Amino acid sequence: MKNFLDQDFLLETTTAKILYHSFASQLPIIDYHCHLPPNQIAEDSNFKNLTQIWLYGDHYKWRAMRANGIAEKYITGDASDFEKFEKWAETVPYTLRNPLYHWTHLELQRYFDVYDILSPATAKKIYDECTAKLQTPEYSVRRLIQKMNVESIGTTDDPLDDLLSHQKIKTDGFSTKVLPSFRPDKAMNVEDLEQLQAYISKLKEVSGLPIHNFKTYLEALKSRHDFFAENGCTVSDHGLEHFYCEEYSDSEIELIFQKILACYSLSNSEALKFKSCMLINLAHWDHEKGWVQQYHVGALRNNNSRLLNQLGPDTGFDSIGDFSQAKNLSKFLNKLDSSNKLAKTILYNLNPADNEMLAAMTGNFNDGSVAGKMQFGAAWWFLDQKLGMINQLNALSNMGLLGRFVGMITDSRSFLSYPRHEYFRRILCNLIGNDVENGELPHDIEWLGKMVENICYFNAKKYFNS
Incomplete structure (x- = not known):
C-alpha cells in the first residue's frame, strides 16, 4: 500500500x-x-490569515461547503475568518475522491510544509501554523509565486x-x-x-x-x-x-x-x-x-x-x-x-x-x-x-x-x-x-x-x- x-x-x-x-x-x-x-x-x-488566501473567492470550496450543509454565513457571510476555516475543515473529510481533497493537501505540503490531514481535529493547529507563516516576508504574494x-x-x-x-x-x-x-x-x-x-x-x-x-x-x-x-x-x-x-x-x-x-x-x-x-x-x-x-x-x-x-x-x-x-x-x-x-x-x-x-x-x-x-x-x-x-x-x-x-x-x-x-x-x-x-x-x-x-x-x- x-x-x-x-x-x-x-x-x-x-x-x-x-x-x-x-x-x-x-x-x-x-x-x-x-x-x-x-x-x-x-x-x-501578505495575506492576514489562511482563510483570506484560501477561501476568499474560491467558489470550488464554496460549492463543497454548501453541499456539506454549511450555512452561507460561514462561506461568504459575516462569520469570522477562523470560523469559516473551521467549517472548511469540517467539509474536507467529505471531499474524498473530489479533486479538492488532493489540491487541499498538495497546497498545504508544497507551500507550508504541513503534512497533517486537514480535519476538525487538526484545523486550529494548521490554521495557526500557516497564518503565522503568511505574516513573514517569505510568504508575500511574489515570494509565493517564485516558490512554485x-x-x-x-x-x-x-x-x-x-x-x-x-x-x-x-x-x-x-x-x-x-x-x-x-x-x-x-x-x-x-x-x-x-x-x-x-x-x-x-x-x-x-x-x-x-x-x-x-x-x-x-x-x-x-x-x-x-x-x-x-x-x-x-x-x-x-x-x-x-x-x-x-x-x-x-x-x-x-x-x-x-x-x-x-x-x-x-x-x-x-x-x-x-x-x-x-x-x-x-x-x-x-x-x-x-x-x-x-x-x-x-x-x-x-x-x-x-x-x-x-x-x-x-x-x-x-x-x-x-x-x-x-x-x-x-x-x-x-x-x-x-x-x-x-x-x-x-x-x-x-x-x-x-x-x-x-x-x-x-x-x-x-x-x-x-x-x-x-x-x-x-x-x-x-x-x-x-x-x-x-x-x-x-x-x-x-x-x-x-x-x-x-x-x-x-x-x-x-x-x-x-x-x-x-x-x-x-x-x-x-x-x-x-x-x-x-x-x-x-x-x-x-x-x-x-x-x-x-x-x-x-x-x-x-x-x-x-
Missing part, C-alpha cells in the same frame, strides 16, 4: 516515476491563463483596465513575467443592455474617442486592443456559451448598434448577428498582431437566481452546459481561415461530451504554418481533475498530436493553486508510463522525456513566444 501523497503520488510504474522525477518535476511553470488579481502582485501583499517556480503568468483583463498594476510589476523588475490578456466579453454582452450602455460610456472616457455608431465603437475598442499590445499583451480570451457565426451585413449591424445605444431590446437574431460580427472583428485584430486567441466554451452560468441576486456572479452557481458547438465553430474558424486571418487558437470545452469533437475540429484548420497552431486546450474548470485530464489527453492523443500540446493552466484566482501543474504533470507521466509498460509505446526514455518536457514547458514557451 502506498502512502498518501508521497513522492510517487499518482505514479504507478517505474517508467512514470522516471519521466516525472527526471524530466517534469523541476521545469518552470508557464501559466498562460489564470484569474489572479494583478494588483495584489503589484502590491506584493512560475516563469510567466497570463492574467485575464477587461479592455477598460488601465494596466497600471502590470506596468508596476514590470517596472519593479519582478522575476516572473505577468502579462495581461484581452478579455472583451463585456463589450458584446447584449443580454444586459443597461450594463452594455454603461460599458460604452466608460469606453468613451477611457479611450478618449467619440462613439456614435458601430464603426466608432470598433475604433474605440481597437484602441484598447492596441494599448494592451503596447503593454506586453499577446493573448486574447473569450468566455462563450457557444460560438456565434451568423451571416450579417454592415447595415444590419449599424441598425442593431443604434438600438443598443437607445437601449431597445434586441431580437434573438439581432443579438446573434451582433455577437458574430464582434467575434470576427476581434479575431481579425488578434491575427494582425500575431496574438494567440483562446475560447472557453460551454459554461451555463448563474443557474440559481435566488442566490445570484443575493451574492452576485462568480459565487459558485455555474455549471456544465449542453450547447451545440460543432457547426458554428466550424463556420467561424472557416470564415477566418478563408480570409487568411486565423490566428493561433486554443479551444477549451466544459462539456466532456465535446472532447472528441473539439479535438477533431482543431485538425481541420492546421495548415502547416505553425506546429500545433490549433490547440485542443487543457481540461478546464469542472474538468481539471484526474479523470477530466486523462480524458482530455486521450482525446487529443487519438485525434491529433499529443507531443505538440501546450500543457496545463490553473484558470484560478488563488495564489495557492500552482500545485495543479504538478497534478497535471504526474497524470501525464503516469499515462505515458503505463503505455510503455503495457508494450503500447517503446521504452525510449530519451524521446519520451523530451516529449514530456515539451508538453510541460517548452511547447508553451515557443507557442507564446515567451
Whole structure:
C-alpha cells in the first residue's frame, strides 16, 4: 500500500516515476491563463490569515461547503475568518475522491510544509501554523509565486483596465513575467443592455474617442486592443456559451448598434448577428498582431437566481452546459481561415461530451504554418481533475498530436493553486508510463522525456513566444 501523497503520488510504474522525477518535476511553470488579481502582485501583499488566501473567492470550496450543509454565513457571510476555516475543515473529510481533497493537501505540503490531514481535529493547529507563516516576508504574494517556480503568468483583463498594476510589476523588475490578456466579453454582452450602455460610456472616457455608431465603437475598442499590445499583451480570451457565426451585413449591424445605444431590446437574431460580427472583428485584430486567441466554451452560468441576486456572479452557481458547438465553430474558424486571418487558437470545452469533437475540429484548420497552431486546450474548470485530464489527453492523443500540446493552466484566482501543474504533470507521466509498460509505446526514455518536457514547458514557451 502506498502512502498518501508521497513522492510517487499518482505514479504507478517505474517508467512514470522516471519521466516525472527526471524530466517534469523541476521545469518552470508557464501559466498562460489564470484569474489572479494583478494588483495584489503589484502590491506584493501578505495575506492576514489562511482563510483570506484560501477561501476568499474560491467558489470550488464554496460549492463543497454548501453541499456539506454549511450555512452561507460561514462561506461568504459575516462569520469570522477562523470560523469559516473551521467549517472548511469540517467539509474536507467529505471531499474524498473530489479533486479538492488532493489540491487541499498538495497546497498545504508544497507551500507550508504541513503534512497533517486537514480535519476538525487538526484545523486550529494548521490554521495557526500557516497564518503565522503568511505574516513573514517569505510568504508575500511574489515570494509565493517564485516558490512554485512560475516563469510567466497570463492574467485575464477587461479592455477598460488601465494596466497600471502590470506596468508596476514590470517596472519593479519582478522575476516572473505577468502579462495581461484581452478579455472583451463585456463589450458584446447584449443580454444586459443597461450594463452594455454603461460599458460604452466608460469606453468613451477611457479611450478618449467619440462613439456614435458601430464603426466608432470598433475604433474605440481597437484602441484598447492596441494599448494592451503596447503593454506586453499577446493573448486574447473569450468566455462563450457557444460560438456565434451568423451571416450579417454592415447595415444590419449599424441598425442593431443604434438600438443598443437607445437601449431597445434586441431580437434573438439581432443579438446573434451582433455577437458574430464582434467575434470576427476581434479575431481579425488578434491575427494582425500575431496574438494567440483562446475560447472557453460551454459554461451555463448563474443557474440559481435566488442566490445570484443575493451574492452576485462568480459565487459558485455555474455549471456544465449542453450547447451545440460543432457547426458554428466550424463556420467561424472557416470564415477566418478563408480570409487568411486565423490566428493561433486554443479551444477549451466544459462539456466532456465535446472532447472528441473539439479535438477533431482543431485538425481541420492546421495548415502547416505553425506546429500545433490549433490547440485542443487543457481540461478546464469542472474538468481539471484526474479523470477530466486523462480524458482530455486521450482525446487529443487519438485525434491529433499529443507531443505538440501546450500543457496545463490553473484558470484560478488563488495564489495557492500552482500545485495543479504538478497534478497535471504526474497524470501525464503516469499515462505515458503505463503505455510503455503495457508494450503500447517503446521504452525510449530519451524521446519520451523530451516529449514530456515539451508538453510541460517548452511547447508553451515557443507557442507564446515567451
